[in-house]
Amino acid sequence: MLNLSNVETYYGQIQALKGINLEVQEGKIITLLGANGAGKSTTMKTIAGLLKPKNGSVEFLGENVTGLRPDQLLRKGIALVPEGRAILSSMTVLENLEMGAYHRKDHAVKADIENVMQRFPILHERQTQMAGTLSGGQQQMLAIARALLSKPKLLLLDEPSMGLAPLIVAEIFKIIKEIKDAGTTVLLVEQNAKQALKIADYGYVMETGNIIIDGKASDLIVDPRIVEAYLGRKSTSEQALVK
Amino acid sequence: MLLEQLINGITLGSIYAIVALGFTLVFGVLGIINMAHGEIFMVGAFVGVMTTGVLGWPLWLAFAASIVVTSILGYLLERMTLRPLRGKKGVSHLAPLISTIGVSILLENLSHHIFGAGNKPFRTEFAEISIEIGQVTVYIVQIVIFAISIILMIGLSIWLSKTKAGKALRATAENLETASILGVDTKKIITLTVIIASAMGGIAGILVGMAFNSVSPQMGLAIGLKGLAIIILGGMGNVKGAMVGGLLLGLSETFLVAYGDSGYRDAIAFIMIILILLLRPQGIFGSKMAEGR
Numbered sequence: 001m002l003n004l005s006n007v008e009t010y011y012g013q014i015q016a017l018k019g020i021n022l023e024v025q026e027g028k029i030i031t032l033l034g035a036n037g038a039g040k041s042t043t044m045k046t047i048a049g050l051l052k053p054k055n056g057s058v059e060f061l062g063e064n065v066t067g068l069r070p071d072q073l074l075r076k077g078i079a080l081v082p083e084g085r086a087i088l089s090s091m092t093v094l095e096n097l098e099m100g101a102y103h104r105k106d107h108a109v110k111a112d113i114e115n116v117m118q119r120f121p122i123l124h125e126r127q128t129q130m131a132g133t134l135s136g137g138q139q140q141m142l143a144i145a146r147a148l149l150s151k152p153k154l155l156l157l158d159e160p161s162m163g164l165a166p167l168i169v170a171e172i173f174k175i176i177k178e179i180k181d182a183g184t185t186v187l188l189v190e191q192n193a194k195q196a197l198k199i200a201d202y203g204y205v206m207e208t209g210n211i212i213i214d215g216k217a218s219d220l221i222v223d224p225r226i227v228e229a230y231l232g233r234k235s236t237s238e239q240a241l242v243k
Numbered sequence: 244m245l246l247e248q249l250i251n252g253i254t255l256g257s258i259y260a261i262v263a264l265g266f267t268l269v270f271g272v273l274g275i276i277n278m279a280h281g282e283i284f285m286v287g288a289f290v291g292v293m294t295t296g297v298l299g300w301p302l303w304l305a306f307a308a309s310i311v312v313t314s315i316l317g318y319l320l321e322r323m324t325l326r327p328l329r330g331k332k333g334v335s336h337l338a339p340l341i342s343t344i345g346v347s348i349l350l351e352n353l354s355h356h357i358f359g360a361g362n363k364p365f366r367t368e369f370a371e372i373s374i375e376i377g378q379v380t381v382y383i384v385q386i387v388i389f390a391i392s393i394i395l396m397i398g399l400s401i402w403l404s405k406t407k408a409g410k411a412l413r414a415t416a417e418n419l420e421t422a423s424i425l426g427v428d429t430k431k432i433i434t435l436t437v438i439i440a441s442a443m444g445g446i447a448g449i450l451v452g453m454a455f456n457s458v459s460p461q462m463g464l465a466i467g468l469k470g471l472a473i474i475i476l477g478g479m480g481n482v483k484g485a486m487v488g489g490l491l492l493g494l495s496e497t498f499l500v501a502y503g504d505s506g507y508r509d510a511i512a513f514i515m516i517i518l519i520l521l522l523r524p525q526g527i528f529g530s531k532m533a534e535g536r
């Protein structure tokens with residue numbers, strides 16, 4: 001569905017992506033792991049059109065979409081929930097949802113907004129409030145709900161669990177699973193490698209602008225290199241808890 | 244007479260509010276003060292003088308002509324002097340501001356060249372018509388100005404809060420990147436914003452011409468600085484702030500002239516800037532963050 005080949009993206013003179021090759025298959029959850037500063041967000045922004053790659057190409061549904069603007073890519077079916085959520089804080093919750101369906105011209109928008117608010121009752125409750133007044137977890141739900149209202153074929157989620165309480169994190173992962181089951185392909189960037197690999201079908205690991213490992217999620221979760229680098233400390237502390 | 248001064252103040256204030264709205268819309272979306280806005284306003288006023296005075300067109304047609312001319316100016320301003328500087332590497336964030344200063348100098352001198360220095364009278368058939376309500380004299384022109392201003396302000400507010408394009412404008416004003424990933428063609432919205440702001444400037448130009456019965460190539464600078472004072476007072480990029488700030492300035496100027504020293508009239512705006520920057524730098528309605536636009 002999505003194919004990145006040899007993508008190189010720069011910030012001025014600084015090269016953040018050094019030739020990324022990545023494939024996302026339809027109907028799957030693909031996760032992108034890696035330490036802070038590895039280039040995960042840069043990859044997501046390049047796919048969504050916020051950054052233009054200097055070299056390489058991005059192909060979506062068999063079409064070369066390299067260098068298109070974000071609004072053009074959204075119309076093709078790629079929606080991004082950026083790191084830090086990017087809520088429109090001076091607009092109401094309802095207006096944020098309406099902006100999610102901005103490009104749609106069909107008549108199901110209203111019904112879809114109703115449905116989304118049914119799925120996230122808190123958004124229904126708070127619909128007339130400024131979105132900036134929501135808590136972090138609520139804002140993340142709003143950001144995801146808003147992106148879903150564009151009816152994307154591919155949903156890009158950049159660290160959706162960042163800074164949220166464990167209970168909310170579990171809820172977010174549940175939602176991501178639901179989104180996949182409803183037929184939307186997901187590319188998920190996560191710090192929380194273990195949880196991400198649990199729901200993902202395939203995973204990539206980045207380091208300083210390169211993809212260093214990729215494989216089936218079920219293989220990665222037991223891969224010693226990954227366990228050591230990304231699951232290590234956490235799993236030993238969990239083992240300590242068990243003992 | 245207090246009531247008469249109140250009416251004068253509100254009339255003047257509502258014109259100021261419309262000028263300030265043009266500033267605030269552009270500031271909200273682009274983050275710069277459009278220093279050419281005053282001169283676009285001046286061109287709008289001259290279009291009014293030419294069409295009514297020389298060509299003898301009816302007033303409504305003069306408004307239409309002014310809107311068309313200033314909209315085109317707004318479009319050219321964005322396409323030729325602002326967009327080429329946007330998002331370019333190595334371009335200072337002050338560059339677009341300086342670019343608008345260039346346009347303002349160009350427009351002022353152009354109209355100086357075409358129309359000559361000095362004031363031109365603005366004649367409308369009902370400029371002299373007034374009605375007496377008890378002791379109070381009200382000019383029809385004042386009522387027209389006030390009505391047009393109110394319609395513009397309410398219209399703009401409804402457009403911003405209820406329509407798809409208005410919401411896209413607010414989203415773009417809050418965060419360009421976010422708006423773009425939600426499917427907003429931000430280039431289009433920015434162009435639209437500059438056009439709307441310029442057209443409002445053109446309307447305000449005719450209104451000022453009617454209110455003071457004169458226009459001059461220099462009028463843009465004075466009103467531009469006042470518009471700037473108003474949005475600093477009301478809160479940069481804040482629509483409500485522009486309206487309230489405009490009315491406040493119009494009222495205080497009028498009352499100073501009536502009951503104080505008229506020589507200080509033009510100083511009020513700048514005293515207001517100094518006070519507000521000392522006491523509440525974000526403006527009356529501004530918040531410290533980018534909220535509340």
Ligand SMILES: Nc1ncnc2c1ncn2[C@@H]1O[C@H](COP(=O)(O)OP(=O)(O)O)[C@@H](O)[C@H]1O
Pocket residue numbers: 011014016034035036037038039040041042043
């Ligand atoms: N706006 C920027 N300007 C310059 N360098 C940046 C910018 N954003 C990110 N970088 C750099 O690019 C690299 C990758 O960053 P990023 O993609 O945000 O990493 P991740 O999301 O994996 O934490 C880092 O070295 C970071 O410092």
Ligand SMILES: [Mg+2]
Pocket residue numbers: 040041042083159
């Ligand atoms: Mg990141």
